[in-house]
Amino acid sequence: EAGVVQSPRYKIIEKKQPVAFWCNPISGHNTLYWYRQNLGQGPELLIRYENEEAVDDSQLPKDRFSAERLKGVDSTLKIQPAELGDSAVYLCASSLDDGANSPLHFGNGTRLTVT
Amino acid sequence: AQSVTQLDSQVPVFEEAPVELRCNYSSSVSVYLFWYVQYPNQGLQLLLKYLSGSTLVKGINGFEAEFNKSQTSFHLRKPSVHISDTAEYFCAVSPTGFQKLVFGTGTRLLVSP
Numbered sequence: 001e002a003g004v005v006q007s008p009r010y011k012i013i014e015k016k017q018p019v020a021f022w023c024n025p026i027s028g029h030n031t032l033y034w035y036r037q038n039l040g041q042g043p044e045l046l047i048r049y050e051n052e053e054a055v056d057d058s059q060l061p062k063d064r065f066s067a068e069r070l071k072g073v074d075s076t077l078k079i080q081p082a083e084l085g086d087s088a089v090y091l092c093a094s095s096l097d098d099g100a101n102s103p104l105h106f107g108n109g110t111r112l113t114v115t
Numbered sequence: 116a117q118s119v120t121q122l123d124s125q126v127p128v129f130e131e132a133p134v135e136l137r138c139n140y141s142s143s144v145s146v147y148l149f150w151y152v153q154y155p156n157q158g159l160q161l162l163l164k165y166l167s168g169s170t171l172v173k174g175i176n177g178f179e180a181e182f183n184k185s186q187t188s189f190h191l192r193k194p195s196v197h198i199s200d201t202a203e204y205f206c207a208v209s210p211t212g213f214q215k216l217v218f219g220t221g222t223r224l225l226v227s228p
Binding site: 004031040041042043044045048056091093095098099100101102103104106107108109 | 119124147156157158159160161164166205207209211212214215216218219220221
């Protein structure tokens with residue numbers, strides 16, 4: 001099966017510019033996650049979707065971050081405007097459902113550098 | 116809330132030697148425990164998980180981990196490592212019932228010939 005696909009792999013932007021990341025989960029996976037991984041740290045959950053509904057966005061900085069999952073398939077994460085501290089790897093993951101027996105499948109991530 | 120502590124940021128080891136990567140967690144509720152591996156420039160891959168039952172869990176690539184509730188630990192072990200095991204290893208915890216992973220800061224395993 002095809003894995004979780006993310007694009008772009010790398011993005012370099014100047015601060016205050018907007019940026020968007022795209023994720024295509026594994027076919028049939030209802031649950032989609034966006035994580036942020038800072039250098040030398042473990043991933044931190046930003047938002048979790050069940051189909052098209054955001055069921056947990058408590059850690060999403062809503063003043064500048066937004067996400068959508070139209071039609072409950074692929075998803076976009078946007079930052080506007082970007083700040084220097086947003087430099088990180090943004091990981092998308094999907095699973096069949098949110099149960100513990102459904103392992104998360106991660107994409108290769110988008111490495112964002114804000115200058 | 117849950118938290119995970121991985122005390123060792125880096126573990127150097129020679130090929131074919133045994134290795135143990137330490138993980139301790141804190142939680143006020145029952146949890147599930149996971150180990151993920153991340154190879155350079157790749158996403159995370161599940162190594163193994165503990166949900167219930169036997170406290171010794173076997174995973175892929177010859178890794179195993181033991182859940183110790185009294186010590187709130189979930190250490191990862193492999194009896195003989197290979198060069199290809201060089202990677203970052205993350206311990207994670209989730210409350211039972213649904214999956215909301217909280218990751219540790221990771222341990223970089225460096226295997227040399």
